Amino acid sequence: MEFFILFVKVFIVFNIIMGLSSMCTWIERKGSALIQDRIGANRAGSYFYTDKLLLKPIFFFVRIFGILGVINTLVCDAVKALLKEDYVPSGTSNFMHCLAPFMAVLPVFLAFSVIPFAPDFTLAGYYIRPQIATVNAGVLFIFAMGSVSVYGVALAGWAGNNKFSLLGGLRAAAQMISYELAMGLTLVTMILIYGTLDLYEIIESQKKYWGIIFQFPAFIVLFIVGMAETKRGPFDLPEAESELVAGYFTEYSGMKFLLFWMGEFAEIALFAILLTILFLGGWHLPFIELPEGTWLSALIGHLVFMGKVVFFCVLQIVIRWTLPRFKFDQLMSLGWKVLLPFSLFNLVLTAAFILWMGK
């Protein structure tokens, strides 16, 4: 029975990951279109029409989704990517070219296994915690997965067998490891405040006051670092579409390219979840106290959690399409000279404050 519950949990979490990254893809396409004052994709599926009266409602909904661009993004892009020719450039090892998208996506998916999606509840006599792996050091595990995801980028740059993608890959890897330092220091600051590394306990200790009230600067720093780690937003020089051809993506087409995209959106969702758990109180609403332990409160908590995550995803996508991108030396100097001393100063100040207050 325990294994069955585990399988159900894994299935649900996998669906959540896929759902979040698909939703982010769609928001990216349609949202970017709206921000740039154009309409975006709205053709596929918008011409469905039928004369049979019974099928009319179904076709109506399909038309609505088509006009919103959902069918175009989710169905047509996927089919196109699956049917494209899958080539490997000559001169590089086939194995490494195929391994790189795998290594870019796997750590992100693994990091979702320590995230609690809803409060505990008891269902038919079983005490269920909606977290696949209840490890003691959950925050550190997410940080470790962020460290390992550098390899996918570096290998993708190398497997392209030309100087442009190698340069793009090494730049991206250097950017990611530079911003990991500021992320680590910010995480340590939040761990100091909550006193535990376990993600479930962190959410539980935010019942009264959300974390953002205590540490607003750390929130800003972690938000910026999250956008830099996923190479999004104003930090997307490695995958810049107008320079360096496509950076380290250059030699990838079809499903491998889509795997990179999916990993990137899953990482956006991961950072949104991290921000929600550490700063926004997880599933706690500000003034409402829910009864614990029932499956209804778990469902409500889950919906609140997902709402906050979606808010952060949309915020990251909107910022990406609003701000111009940094140059590489500005990027690195921001990471090393601004964010690192600032988060270090923040950490020392927080530690001194906690010692002084004595709690």
Added chain:
Amino acid sequence: MIFQQVLFYLLSFLIIASALGVVIFPCAIKSTLCLIVTLIGVAAIFAMLNAHFLVATQVIVYAGAIVVLVLFVVMLLNLKKEKLRDLISFRSILGVILLTSLLLAFFPLVIKHFPSEEFQYVHGNAEDLGRLLFGKFLFAFEIASFLIIAALLGAIALAQGYKTSSLEKREAGSGSN
């Protein structure tokens, strides 16, 4: 119980196979990839031994930082492959024979000395490790931080010293011409 034993043998097979891969592959990048697999396998062994904080530290420090640095160096230097035939020489065969005999001589000693003692469960979580680190081992902790600063300065000096020396060589070369 059986699950633990099966898991241990699978993990040790993975670790030893990828360690052999580090040694055997002539291409430097494949060796690096095998090293990553070995390090993550060792992290899994730490998890089996209840050292949870060390699992995360191993992945972050070793597999996430040190091997990334090695990968950078390998990619930037753009090395050619070694030839497998060069690996087999008198020196290497002698080394393999010596080490294998040393290894085989130690097996019965180890098995005799630690027959099958029961483990005492110690949970290596961050709080207890932190208490020890800042209590009993505080001096070693401070020395370690000095070591890291010294290594940092050393690496910067090595990277920069080259630039000035090559500049002098070029100027000397153009001066003599």
Added chain:
Amino acid sequence: MVPISAYLILSFVLFSIGAIGVLVRKNAIVVFMCIELMLNAVNISFVAFSQLHGNLDGQIAVFFVMVVAAAEAAVGLAIIIAMFRNAETTETTDFGELKF
């Protein structure tokens, strides 16, 4: 239950593979990676012994071994890069003499 001698044998085998790698390979970077293998073997045996004695001192030792390995990685790789730029090769057999 896995006996502790199994962990120790694993640590031994990993250490000897690393030592064989240091002796056999000529590329300086691969030699460095085999040194990391040896350090990891020692880490496994430290953690196994800490579990045996019920003490956390072994895990602190692993922590310090990792610190030393990180410092050694930085300096060692900087030396390798300097070597390469002076002599255009990283084979250890080409650095037998003390002057170029």
